[in-house]
Amino acid sequence: MEPTREVVIIGCGPAGSTAANLLAAAGRDVVVVEREVFPRFHVGESLLPCELPLFARLGVEIDGRQFQYKQGAEFIDERSGDRVFFSFAEGLAGTPTHAWQVERAIFDHLLADAAAARGAEIRYGEEVVAAEVSGEHVDVRTDRGSIRARYVIDASGQAAVLARLWRSVEPIREMGRAAVFGHFFGLSPEVQEELGALGNVKIFLIEDGWLWAIPLVGGRLSVGVIKWRGKIDEALHEREVAASPILRRLTAGAERTPLRLLSNFSFRNQRSHGPRHVCVGDASCFLDPIFSSGISLAMLGAEKAVDLLIPALVAGDEGRAELMAPHADHMRIAYESFEQLIRRFYHSRMIHNLFFAAEPDPSLRRGLISILAGDVWRDDNPFQAILAGSGRRRQSAAG
Numbered sequence: 219m220e221p222t223r224e225v226v227i228i229g230c231g232p233a234g235s236t237a238a239n240l241l242a243a244a245g246r247d248v249v250v251v252e253r254e255v256f257p258r259f260h261v262g263e264s265l266l267p268c269e270l271p272l273f274a275r276l277g278v279e280i281d282g283r284q285f286q287y288k289q290g291a292e293f294i295d296e297r298s299g300d301r302v303f304f305s306f307a308e309g310l311a312g313t314p315t316h317a318w319q320v321e322r323a324i325f326d327h328l329l330a331d332a333a334a335a336r337g338a339e340i341r342y343g344e345e346v347v348a349a350e351v352s353g354e355h356v357d358v359r360t361d362r363g364s365i366r367a368r369y370v371i372d373a374s375g376q377a378a379v380l381a382r383l384w385r386s387v388e389p390i391r392e393m394g395r396a397a398v399f400g401h402f403f404g405l406s407p408e409v410q411e412e413l414g415a416l417g418n419v420k421i422f423l424i425e426d427g428w429l430w431a432i433p434l435v436g437g438r439l440s441v442g443v444i445k446w447r448g449k450i451d452e453a454l455h456e457r458e459v460a461a462s463p464i465l466r467r468l469t470a471g472a473e474r475t476p477l478r479l480l481s482n483f484s485f486r487n488q489r490s491h492g493p494r495h496v497c498v499g500d501a502s503c504f505l506d507p508i509f510s511s512g513i514s515l516a517m518l519g520a521e522k523a524v525d526l527l528i529p530a531l532v533a534g535d536e537g538r539a540e541l542m543a544p545h546a547d548h549m550r551i552a553y554e555s556f557e558q559l560i561r562r563f564y565h566s567r568m569i570h571n572l573f574f575a576a577e578p579d580p581s582l583r584r585g586l587i588s589i590l591a592g593d594v595w596r597d598d599n600p601f602q603a604i605l606a607g608s609g610r611r612r613q614s615a616a617g
């Protein structure tokens with residue numbers, strides 16, 4: 219049987235809809251299989267500036283009425299009284315200067331609709347249950363039938379469909395292990411005004427973990443707790459919010475949605491590309507979300523993969539095993555930069571000192587802000603050079 223489709227994509231989150239959009243825009247035949255019906259809730263609401271140029275390419279307009287403008291990130295240690303705000307505008311020259319806080323039900327639907335408008339077929343409410351890759355084609359089996367295609371992109375997020383089928387999931391230890399989160403709504407008008415002025419994400423450092431507070435439009439505040447040790451449950455969320463004077467004040471009089479829990483989300487996929495397949499977004503790697511890198515790396519990674527795939531489809535050589543090697547190299551730079559930053563943030567005084575220093579080295583501070591903005595593919599960042607050096611030392615010690 220000949221392939222009936224060119225590309226099948228598993229999952230229509232930010233990575234899947236970015237890939238579908240760009241393939242369809244290039245005139246390629248693409249079908250996305252998404253197990254949920256949109257709009258649907260998803261965790262992860264804080265974007266980074268680095269993906270701003272991609273929205274234009276996707277034909278997606280991010281509207282200040284739908285989403286909250288985000289100027290930067292704030293780190294707070296209420297135990298010591300340390301507090302610092304990084305404005306993206308203070309990064310290295312060329313780093314985009316703002317981002318957005320998004321309610322994912324709306325954001326993901328917007329991206330999916332943009333892909334459909336460009337000609338991608340999206341099948342909602344259909345689940346991929348198996349996939350087989352051969353030299354000539356891929357067969358993707360769903361709960362409704364089979365699709366034979368020339369190429370498969372796994373953008374299934376934490377479900378990591380191919381990695382779980384092929385047992386190539388490698389958990390990353392010492393990173394965020396579990397989270398409990400929900401939305402407060404009905405914040406007082408004064409609090410809404412205060413949070414909306416800069417729209418920054420607040421990260422609170424706590425024992426063995428951290429909390430996020432992300433302002434969303436409509437008077438909502440997303441609050442989550444992440445721990446890398448110890449028990450995670452709803453009572454922990456309530457305790458941590460009650461223990462924080464700032465969060466107590468911001469949420470006074472507000473109501474809260476039911477809480478949700480997630481665990482074991484930090485992992486690498488050891489087989490994220492090969493003949494006729496590539497995994498993008500969380501399906502290829504997911505790091506602790508402390509620096510809000512997930513969505514941006516998912517979308518920029520999907521863009522890079524598709525830019526390699528389109529010419530290969532035209533030439534008919536998309537079956538080459540090494541087609542996605544440049545994609546893997548490109549993404550390694552980003553994942554390693556964030557992984558080093560996260561490890562040092564958690565396990566060394568160096569980051570703590572730099573973050574909260576009274577008079578930080580100005581060029582290191584600018585470099586740090588550019589990384590916090592996701593602007594990691596440049597070779598003039600002194601802070602990134604220090605992180606890369608520490609990564610190499612760690613690897614050679616392990617090896």
Ligand SMILES: Cc1cc2nc3c(=O)[nH]c(=O)nc-3n(C[C@H](O)[C@H](O)[C@H](O)COP(=O)(O)OP(=O)(O)OC[C@H]3O[C@@H](n4cnc5c(N)ncnc54)[C@H](O)[C@@H]3O)c2cc1C
Pocket residue numbers: 228229230231232233234251252253254260261262263264265266344345346347373374375376377378379397442480483498499500501504507510511512513514516
């Ligand atoms: C606690 C927590 C907090 C986070 N906070 C942030 C943040 O503030 N900022 C940020 O950028 N990132 C954050 N993230 C990460 C972010 O949520 C992800 O990185 C991002 O959603 C990845 O996009 P994706 O397209 O790869 O996967 P997803 O967005 O997960 O999309 C995958 C899609 O695939 C579908 N799917 C799954 N299995 C199947 C199947 N078998 N068949 C068909 N469809 C399937 C799913 O329904 C889903 O719609 C956070 C993550 C966690 C765990």
